[in-house]
Amino acid sequence: MLRQVYIILNDIIIYQRNYAKGLDDSLFTNVYLNVKKSAFSKFAEETASYDFFKLKLSYIVDKDLSIIFLFVTGLGDEFKNIELQLHSFKKKFLDIYGDILKESNINIIHDVFDPIVDTIHRNLKAKLSIIGFSGVGKTTTTKLIKSEEIPMQHIPTITGEVATIKIGKLHFYLWDFAGQDQFDFLWEKFIRGSDAVLLMTDSTLENLEKSRYFFELVNKVVPYARLAVIANKQDLSSAMKIEDIERLMGQKTYSFIAIDPNNRPKMIRIIADLLDMDTQVSPLLKPIFDRDILMDKAQKALEQGEFSETINLFEKISNICLELGDDSLSIELLEKAEKLRTILS
Secondary structure (H helix, E strand, O other): OEEEEEEEEOOEEEEEEEOOOOOOHHHHHHHHHHHHHHHOOOOOOOEEEEEEOOEEEEEEEEOOOOEEEEEEEEOOOOHHHHHHHHHHHHHHHHHHHHHHOOOOOOOOOHHHHHHHHHHHHHHOOEEEEEEOOOOOOHHHHHHHHOOOOOOOOOOOOOOEEEEEEEEOOEEEEEEEEOOOHHHHHHHHHHHOOOOEEEEEEOOOHHHHHHHOHHHHHHHHHOOOOEEEEEEOOOOOOOOOOHHHHHHHHOOOEEEOOOOOHHHHHHHHHHHHHHOOOOOOOOOOOHHHHHHHHHHHHHHHHHHOOOHHHHHHHHHHHHHHHHHHOOHHHHHHHHHHHHHHHHHHO
């Protein structure tokens, strides 16, 4: 998963875009000096990559222009895929700004360049795996994330399902695989390369004890991946309390009811947390949560009879929906705003 993008010209950062937590400011200077030393050495390759704690740093340079293009990704990303994107990124940047790199002040227009970088992020998108034994709610959760009709009876998944999910502007791979014991020989292959893993349980003691096996599997195959326990079926009388589950599993645990469609925003926040995507930083998820906050305000304003404020909020939310590509909701909100205007007039 692409976490950060830097362009450094003559030791000055002229462009930076953050999608998730990566290098913080206190680390960047030392890391950059090491990258520079390696990149500009006499026999250095144009592209290279090295691991830094739980991050992979990959770069491409132009020695004549004294410029470095640096990608910060997860350890699970393969360099051959990153390298292709680095070459494409460098070419597109130089096509646009190559003629003015000698100028003292380079003004990168974010409205033009950010979409190019967002496309690279989609090409290096995260992989999220949902694991757990049969019947715990993996497929139901997958359908919830995909905003599809939720099954009300358990139908076992055969082998597995892979989908590309789009939430707002965020794209990621979602892997949901069979939890039956006869498919356990496939589990390692399914989770390989995961950036984050959701371990689904049905919140019963028997299933929790059995599910501890997956901790060993994750540590063996993807030790760098973020892991969280989803305590599903919390609406059932047999469900253990979250505090007890978290203490038993020794892992961050989220209470959940996958059959409730209203829990989709909660799952999106869990995914954002697992992928280290701070909603105040990430340009991909922030509009979604901004929209949710405004929707709550609009609902309260409508209930209190503050129609002018409601109209204003509906129009703001409509603009955000257009940005997210949700044209139908945008039109619906504009129609509601117009009806309220009619009532006021």
